[in-house]
Structures are given as structure tokens and as C-alpha cells.
Amino acid sequence: MKVLFVCLGNICRSPTAHAIFRQLCAEQKFPCEIESAGTSASHKGEAPDPRSIKAAPDVSFKGIYSRPVLPNDFVDYDLILAMDLDNLQELKRRCPSELQHKLHLLLEFHPKYPDFREVPDPYYGGARGFELVRQLIATACEGLLVNLKAANLTK
Numbered sequence: 491m492k493v494l495f496v497c498l499g500n501i502c503r504s505p506t507a508h509a510i511f512r513q514l515c516a517e518q519k520f521p522c523e524i525e526s527a528g529t530s531a532s533h534k535g536e537a538p539d540p541r542s543i544k545a546a547p548d549v550s551f552k553g554i555y556s557r558p559v560l561p562n563d564f565v566d567y568d569l570i571l572a573m574d575l576d577n578l579q580e581l582k583r584r585c586p587s588e589l590q591h592k593l594h595l596l597l598e599f600h601p602k603y604p605d606f607r608e609v610p611d612p613y614y615g616g617a618r619g620f621e622l623v624r625q626l627i628a629t630a631c632e633g634l635l636v637n638l639k640a641a642n643l644t645k
């Protein structure tokens with residue numbers, strides 16, 4: 491299984507999902523290749539935002555650097571999870587029609603979806619926004635792992 495998390499800059503939300511889901515899969519010994527990317531390339535090469543790292547002190551962000559979504563990602567990944575509707579729409583615009591089934595919102599795996607549908611962009615806000623981002627993503631990542639394990643059993 492290969493999962494790609496996508497936000498706008500790939501420095502706040504999707505690196506948080508990348509780091510949290512990577513740790514969860516490692517803890518539960520679930521084999522999964524995980525990466526993250528941005529629909530924008532404007533932060534390419536940058537490490538995650540220090541505010542994201544501060545909001546998830548028990549999680550390692552080692553080796554995570556911003557990179558843009560690439561055309562081949564739609565082929566290479568099984569599941570491509572957008573943080574919000576703008577980024578989902580942009581992915582849908584770029585993705586070949588026969589691969590559109592791979593595109594989803596991360597919060598589809600949150601128990602309170604669709605009351606919580608989008609992970610809000612925290613970039614221009616304060617620390618509380620980053621805390622909310624971490625919470626939404628951590629809960630959705632637990633749901634995602636339960637779902638992937640169940641899907642594996644029925645294979």
C-alpha cells in the first residue's frame with residue numbers, strides 16, 4: 491500500500507499527516523509506503539513549519555521536505571488524500587480520469603466526517619490552529635489505518 495498526503499505548501503498539514511501516519515504504521519507494524527506533497531511548489535525543499543513540529547512533539551518529522559505533486563504520483567500511489575476541498579479539486583483537475591478513484595479527502599476517515607470535512611489551512615493563524623490540525627489529522631489517521639487493515643483482510 492502506498493499513501494500520499496497532499497496539501498497546498500507541503501510544510502504544515504500534509505507533513506503532519508505524513509509523520510503521524512508513518513509513526514502509527516511503524517508502531518502497529520503495518521507495511522505502508524508514505525509520502526506527502528504540495529499542489530504548490532513554492533516551498534519546495536523546505537522542512538516542515540516549526541509550528542507544526544511544535545504541535546506534535548511526540549512525532550518525528552525526520553527526512554520530510556516539501557515537494558510538489560508530480561504527474562507520476564497518480565500512477566505510483568494507491569491512495570491520494572487531500573487536506574481540503576481546494577486541494578482535492580486541484581488534484582482532480584490534474585489526475586487522469588481512470589485514476590480519479592484514488593483521490594479522497596483525509597477526513598473521510600475521521601469518525602465525525604462529514605461534520606469535519608476539511609483540515610483548515612493553519613499557515614496565517616496561531617498555535618491553536620496548528621493544534622486543531624494535529625488533532626484532526628491524528629484521529630483521521632487512526633481511522634485510515636483501521637480501514638486499510640480491514641481492506642487487507644478481505645483481499
Ligand code: 4NP
Nearest residue numbers: 497498499500501502503613
Ligand atoms: P500547508 O500550509 O498547505 O498546510 O502546507 C500552507 C503553507 C504555505 C502557504 C499556505 C498554506 N503559503 O501560502 O505560503
